[in-house]
Amino acid sequence: MSKTNAGRFFEDYAVGQEIVHAVPRTLSGGERALYHALYPARHALQSSDEFARSVGYSEAPMDDLIAFHSVFGKTVPDISLNAVANLGYAEGRFLRPVFAGDTLTATSEVVGVKQNSNGKSGVVYVRTRGENQRGETVLSYVRWVMVRKRDLASAPPQTVIPDLVDHVAPVDLPIPEGLDFTGYDFALAGEPHRWADYSVGEVIDHVDGVTIEEAEHMLATRLWQNTAKVHFDTTARAVGRRLIYGGHVISMARALSFNGLANAQLIAAINSGAHVNPCYAGDTIRAWSEVLDKAETSAPNVGALRLRLVATKGRAGGLRDADGKYLTDILLDLDYWVLVPR
Amino acid sequence: MSKTNAGRFFEDYAVGQEIVHAVPRTLSGGERALYHALYPARHALQSSDEFARSVGYSEAPMDDLIAFHSVFGKTVPDISLNAVANLGYAEGRFLRPVFAGDTLTATSEVVGVKQNSNGKSGVVYVRTRGENQRGETVLSYVRWVMVRKRDLASAPPQTVIPDLVDHVAPVDLPIPEGLDFTGYDFALAGEPHRWADYSVGEVIDHVDGVTIEEAEHMLATRLWQNTAKVHFDTTARAVGRRLIYGGHVISMARALSFNGLANAQLIAAINSGAHVNPCYAGDTIRAWSEVLDKAETSAPNVGALRLRLVATKGRAGGLRDADGKYLTDILLDLDYWVLVPR
Amino acid sequence: MSKTNAGRFFEDYAVGQEIVHAVPRTLSGGERALYHALYPARHALQSSDEFARSVGYSEAPMDDLIAFHSVFGKTVPDISLNAVANLGYAEGRFLRPVFAGDTLTATSEVVGVKQNSNGKSGVVYVRTRGENQRGETVLSYVRWVMVRKRDLASAPPQTVIPDLVDHVAPVDLPIPEGLDFTGYDFALAGEPHRWADYSVGEVIDHVDGVTIEEAEHMLATRLWQNTAKVHFDTTARAVGRRLIYGGHVISMARALSFNGLANAQLIAAINSGAHVNPCYAGDTIRAWSEVLDKAETSAPNVGALRLRLVATKGRAGGLRDADGKYLTDILLDLDYWVLVPR
CATH class of the missing domain: 3.10.129.10 (Hotdog Thioesterase)
Incomplete structure (x- = not known):
C-alpha cells in the first residue's frame, strides 16, 4: 500500500461525512509580517496594536484573510487534491478575530454531491469550519469543487445540493465583540x-x-x-x-x-x-x-x-x-x- | 469625487504645514526575521538578545534601518507619490531604539519649498519624525524631493530653503541610554x-x-x-x-x-x-x-x-x-x- | 592590513583548535513563519503549540533544521569560505529542542586534517556544537570540507583522520525530555x-x-x-x-x-x-x-x-x-x- 496521499476522488465523499483536516497551525507575528511583505496590506486595524485598541480590541488581530488561507490550506489535501476546478464559495462568515498565538484547526462536513452528466467527475460541496485552540469557530464557509471519479463505472450517488443563501443577510453579519468605531482616527487609517x-x-x-x-x-x-x-x-x-x-x-x-x-x-x-x-x-x-x-x-x-x-x-x-x-x-x-x- | 489617493502636488505644500501619515505599524520578530532574510545583515547587536544585554540593552533592538524604512514608507503616499526624484537627506538622527512590540507612527513638517525655474515642478523639504507608542521620537530626518505641479499656471510660493547642517556634529549624536561597550565580545561580533x-x-x-x-x-x-x-x-x-x-x-x-x-x-x-x-x-x-x-x-x-x-x-x-x-x-x-x- | 575576512586556508587549521563562530542569533516566530513559507513543511509538532503540548512539550519547538541551518550558517566564514567542496557529515545529534526566544551560538573544534596528494588543498574535519543561551548543547555534528592552501609551499601537517561512527547507534539517539507519543493524534498529524x-x-x-x-x-x-x-x-x-x-x-x-x-x-x-x-x-x-x-x-x-x-x-x-x-x-x-x- 502506498503511504502517500493520493487524495480523495468523487466517490469518496458522502453527504454528512465529517473530515478532520490535518496539521494544526499556531500563528505569530511572523505570519503577519510575511503577509505585509507579500501583499500591499495597509489596513490600520491589522497593522497596529494601538489602533486596534482604539476600536475595542486587546491587540491587532491577524488579517481576516490570514485566517481564511490558513483554514483553506488545511483542506487542500482532503478536498481539492484531485479537483478539476474550484467552483465557488458561499456563506463565508468571519466569526471571531484570530490573534498571534492562536492555533487553528479545520474540519469540513460534506453537504452536497452531484455527479456530472459526463460520468467522469462530480461536484462536492463542503462546509468548512476553522477553530481556535479554545474550540471556538473563527471562520465558516461553504466551498464546492469539481472532483474526478476514481472508477468511472461506479454508481452515482443521490444528488444533494445544499440550500445556500445568495448572500449573507445583514442581520447575520458577525460583528467582533467590543468593536466600537466611535473614536476612529481617520487620519491614521489613511x-x-x-x-x-x-x-x-x-x-x-x-x-x-x-x-x-x-x-x-x-x-x-x-x-x-x-x-x-x-x-x-x-x-x-x-x-x-x-x-x-x-x-x-x-x-x-x-x-x-x-x-x-x-x-x-x-x-x-x-x-x-x-x-x-x-x-x-x-x-x-x-x-x-x-x-x-x-x-x-x-x-x-x-x-x-x-x-x-x-x-x-x-x-x-x-x-x-x-x-x-x-x-x-x-x-x-x-x-x-x-x-x-x- | 474620486476616493483614491492622487497624491499631493507641489502647490499642496506650504511651509509650516504638518502632515500626519497614515497606517501605524506594530513591529515584531517577524519583521526582524524578514530583514535577515532580505539582507545579509549580521550585526550582533540586532541579531542576539544576549549580545544586546551584554552592552546595556534589555533585548536586541530592531535594525536601525527597519525603523527608518517603516517611517519612510508611511510618508510615501503624502510626500513622494508624484515625486520626480528623491533629492537628498540631511540631519537624520536615530534617537531611541525600537523593539519588537513597538508601534511606529510618522509625521512630517514642511520646512521648505522652491519652485523650479521651468515652472513645472518644485522642491519640497520635509522634516519627518517617527514616534513610538509612548510618543517618544525614535527617528528624525529631513528629506527633499522634486514634485510635479498640478496646475502649471499656479503662482509660485515664496522660496524657503531650510538651514541644514552639512553633517550632524559629534556632540549631537544620539547615544542609546545605557549603551556600554566595556564588555564587548569581539569574537562573537565577528x-x-x-x-x-x-x-x-x-x-x-x-x-x-x-x-x-x-x-x-x-x-x-x-x-x-x-x-x-x-x-x-x-x-x-x-x-x-x-x-x-x-x-x-x-x-x-x-x-x-x-x-x-x-x-x-x-x-x-x-x-x-x-x-x-x-x-x-x-x-x-x-x-x-x-x-x-x-x-x-x-x-x-x-x-x-x-x-x-x-x-x-x-x-x-x-x-x-x-x-x-x-x-x-x-x-x-x-x-x-x-x-x-x- | 585588510579589515575584511579572507577566510581561513588549509594551513590555518590545526587539530585541537577551537573556533568561536561569530554572530549569536535569537530566533522567533518570524524564523518559523519564514521556514513555512520557504519549504512545504507540515510536521504538526513544529507547526502547532497545541499538538506539541499533547506530546510532552511546553510549546512547539523550531523545526530541527532551523537549528541546523542557524548553527551551520555561523560556521561558514570560518570553515567554508575557501572551501572547494563540502564533503560530508557524520555524528549529527539533535540534543535539545530550540524554542522561539532561544539564542544560538556555535563553536567548532578541528578534529582532523589531511593534505591532498596534489599539494594544493586539504581536508579539514570539524566537530561543531550549537549552544543555547543557557550553555546547553542543542546540536552537534562533524563536517569535513576540502579547503585550498594559501601557500602551496607550506609543509603538510601530520595527517589526523577522526574516528567517526558509520551511523549513530540507536542507544545514542537523543530523545527530547518528556517526549511521549501515547496521546498522539494521527488525524491531526496527517x-x-x-x-x-x-x-x-x-x-x-x-x-x-x-x-x-x-x-x-x-x-x-x-x-x-x-x-x-x-x-x-x-x-x-x-x-x-x-x-x-x-x-x-x-x-x-x-x-x-x-x-x-x-x-x-x-x-x-x-x-x-x-x-x-x-x-x-x-x-x-x-x-x-x-x-x-x-x-x-x-x-x-x-x-x-x-x-x-x-x-x-x-x-x-x-x-x-x-x-x-x-x-x-x-x-x-x-x-x-x-x-x-x-
Missing part, C-alpha cells in the same frame, strides 16, 4: 471616507497594479501549507507554468483596494466568489470595487458595505462581454461584506 | 577591529556582492508599506522595468559592509545621502566605505565613525569622473555616523 | 502510518515536486546568515549562475517527505550526508526515502526509523549507475534517524 460617503452602485478603480513573480506566490501559498502541486511544480501541468493559487489573487486585490477603501477594516462575510481565469507570474494585477449594498449594524458607529471586488490582469474596465461571459482578463469576482466606520 | 583601528581616509572594499531579484526588492518594499507603484508595476514606467526602492540599496550596502565593519553596530545619524543612479533587478550590488571622520562619545568605550558608504553595480572603484559627475555604476552615496567599540 | 507500518527496505516516492526560484534560496540562505558569495553573486562563478546552498535542498527534501512520512516528527540524528550534484534555480526537486533500519527507544510509544532521504532533480528513480557512481540528477543522499509514534 482616508476620510465614512460609510455614508459610499453609495450603492458606486465603482472605485483602485488604480495601483502589481506584477506577480513566481517566488512570491509560492512563498504565500506554502505559508498557508497549501501544497497543491500545480502551484509549485512547472512540470505538473501541460502548459509548463505554475498556476497561481486563487487565494493569492484574493489577497492581492483586497490589499490593492486599500486605495479607496482604506476604512473597510474588516471582512465580515464572503457571499460568493469565482476564480474566473487562471493567473500566472508576469501578470499585472489591478482591482476595482463596486458598492452592492449598505447596511447598518448594532455596533457603535459600525456600518457594513457589500462590495464586489474584481481583480483583473488588464486595465480596469468591464466585467462581462455581450454574451454575459467574463472578459478574458478578469481573474476574480468576489462578493463580500466589510465593516467600516459610520 | 571582527577584532576597534575604533582606534580605523583611520580617517581609510577605504574598505567590502568584497561581497549580491545580484538582486525582483521578488526580493518587492517583498522588502511592501514590508515597509511603501506602495509607490514604480516599484511593483512593470507597466508603470516607459522603460518597462520596476525601479528598485532606494532604501533597498541602502540596506543591502549597509549589510554588505559588515565585512570590514562588523563592529559598526549602530547607526547614530545620517548626514546626507544620494541615490545616484537607478537600480534594477539583475544588478549585482557591491559596496565600499571610506572613513570620513572619527569622534569620541560620552558613553563608556563607545566611539563614533563618520563613514561614506557607496553602493555600486560595477566593481568597486572610483566615485566620480574627471568632471566631478558620479560614475554610471554608482547607486548610492551615503554619509552617516556609526557607533563602534573603542 | 497520516495513519505508525512505526510498525514501516519495514526495512521499503521505498517511498514522495510524489510532489517543487521548481526552485532564485529569490527563494537566497532568502533561505541569508536567513541563516550564511553569506558564502557563490549563493548570491551571479558573477562569482565561471558558470555565471548562483550555486544553491546544499542545506536548502536538505530542507526542501525533508519537507517533501511529509507525504508518506508525516509522522516522522523529529530528526534525532544525521548519520551521513552528501551533496552529490549542484542544484540551480529552475531545477524541480523531488524526493524519495528508503527505510534503512528500525529501533525502539526508551520514550513512551516513540520509535526510531533510520532513513535514506534522496533529493533528485529528475524523476524519482535509481541512485547510482552500474559503476556505482551517483546518477547525474541526484542532488542529495542523506542518512538520518527520525522519531515516530509506535
Whole structure:
C-alpha cells in the first residue's frame, strides 16, 4: 500500500461525512509580517496594536484573510487534491478575530454531491469550519469543487445540493465583540471616507497594479501549507507554468483596494466568489470595487458595505462581454461584506 | 469625487504645514526575521538578545534601518507619490531604539519649498519624525524631493530653503541610554577591529556582492508599506522595468559592509545621502566605505565613525569622473555616523 | 592590513583548535513563519503549540533544521569560505529542542586534517556544537570540507583522520525530555502510518515536486546568515549562475517527505550526508526515502526509523549507475534517524 496521499476522488465523499483536516497551525507575528511583505496590506486595524485598541480590541488581530488561507490550506489535501476546478464559495462568515498565538484547526462536513452528466467527475460541496485552540469557530464557509471519479463505472450517488443563501443577510453579519468605531482616527487609517460617503452602485478603480513573480506566490501559498502541486511544480501541468493559487489573487486585490477603501477594516462575510481565469507570474494585477449594498449594524458607529471586488490582469474596465461571459482578463469576482466606520 | 489617493502636488505644500501619515505599524520578530532574510545583515547587536544585554540593552533592538524604512514608507503616499526624484537627506538622527512590540507612527513638517525655474515642478523639504507608542521620537530626518505641479499656471510660493547642517556634529549624536561597550565580545561580533583601528581616509572594499531579484526588492518594499507603484508595476514606467526602492540599496550596502565593519553596530545619524543612479533587478550590488571622520562619545568605550558608504553595480572603484559627475555604476552615496567599540 | 575576512586556508587549521563562530542569533516566530513559507513543511509538532503540548512539550519547538541551518550558517566564514567542496557529515545529534526566544551560538573544534596528494588543498574535519543561551548543547555534528592552501609551499601537517561512527547507534539517539507519543493524534498529524507500518527496505516516492526560484534560496540562505558569495553573486562563478546552498535542498527534501512520512516528527540524528550534484534555480526537486533500519527507544510509544532521504532533480528513480557512481540528477543522499509514534 502506498503511504502517500493520493487524495480523495468523487466517490469518496458522502453527504454528512465529517473530515478532520490535518496539521494544526499556531500563528505569530511572523505570519503577519510575511503577509505585509507579500501583499500591499495597509489596513490600520491589522497593522497596529494601538489602533486596534482604539476600536475595542486587546491587540491587532491577524488579517481576516490570514485566517481564511490558513483554514483553506488545511483542506487542500482532503478536498481539492484531485479537483478539476474550484467552483465557488458561499456563506463565508468571519466569526471571531484570530490573534498571534492562536492555533487553528479545520474540519469540513460534506453537504452536497452531484455527479456530472459526463460520468467522469462530480461536484462536492463542503462546509468548512476553522477553530481556535479554545474550540471556538473563527471562520465558516461553504466551498464546492469539481472532483474526478476514481472508477468511472461506479454508481452515482443521490444528488444533494445544499440550500445556500445568495448572500449573507445583514442581520447575520458577525460583528467582533467590543468593536466600537466611535473614536476612529481617520487620519491614521489613511482616508476620510465614512460609510455614508459610499453609495450603492458606486465603482472605485483602485488604480495601483502589481506584477506577480513566481517566488512570491509560492512563498504565500506554502505559508498557508497549501501544497497543491500545480502551484509549485512547472512540470505538473501541460502548459509548463505554475498556476497561481486563487487565494493569492484574493489577497492581492483586497490589499490593492486599500486605495479607496482604506476604512473597510474588516471582512465580515464572503457571499460568493469565482476564480474566473487562471493567473500566472508576469501578470499585472489591478482591482476595482463596486458598492452592492449598505447596511447598518448594532455596533457603535459600525456600518457594513457589500462590495464586489474584481481583480483583473488588464486595465480596469468591464466585467462581462455581450454574451454575459467574463472578459478574458478578469481573474476574480468576489462578493463580500466589510465593516467600516459610520 | 474620486476616493483614491492622487497624491499631493507641489502647490499642496506650504511651509509650516504638518502632515500626519497614515497606517501605524506594530513591529515584531517577524519583521526582524524578514530583514535577515532580505539582507545579509549580521550585526550582533540586532541579531542576539544576549549580545544586546551584554552592552546595556534589555533585548536586541530592531535594525536601525527597519525603523527608518517603516517611517519612510508611511510618508510615501503624502510626500513622494508624484515625486520626480528623491533629492537628498540631511540631519537624520536615530534617537531611541525600537523593539519588537513597538508601534511606529510618522509625521512630517514642511520646512521648505522652491519652485523650479521651468515652472513645472518644485522642491519640497520635509522634516519627518517617527514616534513610538509612548510618543517618544525614535527617528528624525529631513528629506527633499522634486514634485510635479498640478496646475502649471499656479503662482509660485515664496522660496524657503531650510538651514541644514552639512553633517550632524559629534556632540549631537544620539547615544542609546545605557549603551556600554566595556564588555564587548569581539569574537562573537565577528571582527577584532576597534575604533582606534580605523583611520580617517581609510577605504574598505567590502568584497561581497549580491545580484538582486525582483521578488526580493518587492517583498522588502511592501514590508515597509511603501506602495509607490514604480516599484511593483512593470507597466508603470516607459522603460518597462520596476525601479528598485532606494532604501533597498541602502540596506543591502549597509549589510554588505559588515565585512570590514562588523563592529559598526549602530547607526547614530545620517548626514546626507544620494541615490545616484537607478537600480534594477539583475544588478549585482557591491559596496565600499571610506572613513570620513572619527569622534569620541560620552558613553563608556563607545566611539563614533563618520563613514561614506557607496553602493555600486560595477566593481568597486572610483566615485566620480574627471568632471566631478558620479560614475554610471554608482547607486548610492551615503554619509552617516556609526557607533563602534573603542 | 585588510579589515575584511579572507577566510581561513588549509594551513590555518590545526587539530585541537577551537573556533568561536561569530554572530549569536535569537530566533522567533518570524524564523518559523519564514521556514513555512520557504519549504512545504507540515510536521504538526513544529507547526502547532497545541499538538506539541499533547506530546510532552511546553510549546512547539523550531523545526530541527532551523537549528541546523542557524548553527551551520555561523560556521561558514570560518570553515567554508575557501572551501572547494563540502564533503560530508557524520555524528549529527539533535540534543535539545530550540524554542522561539532561544539564542544560538556555535563553536567548532578541528578534529582532523589531511593534505591532498596534489599539494594544493586539504581536508579539514570539524566537530561543531550549537549552544543555547543557557550553555546547553542543542546540536552537534562533524563536517569535513576540502579547503585550498594559501601557500602551496607550506609543509603538510601530520595527517589526523577522526574516528567517526558509520551511523549513530540507536542507544545514542537523543530523545527530547518528556517526549511521549501515547496521546498522539494521527488525524491531526496527517497520516495513519505508525512505526510498525514501516519495514526495512521499503521505498517511498514522495510524489510532489517543487521548481526552485532564485529569490527563494537566497532568502533561505541569508536567513541563516550564511553569506558564502557563490549563493548570491551571479558573477562569482565561471558558470555565471548562483550555486544553491546544499542545506536548502536538505530542507526542501525533508519537507517533501511529509507525504508518506508525516509522522516522522523529529530528526534525532544525521548519520551521513552528501551533496552529490549542484542544484540551480529552475531545477524541480523531488524526493524519495528508503527505510534503512528500525529501533525502539526508551520514550513512551516513540520509535526510531533510520532513513535514506534522496533529493533528485529528475524523476524519482535509481541512485547510482552500474559503476556505482551517483546518477547525474541526484542532488542529495542523506542518512538520518527520525522519531515516530509506535
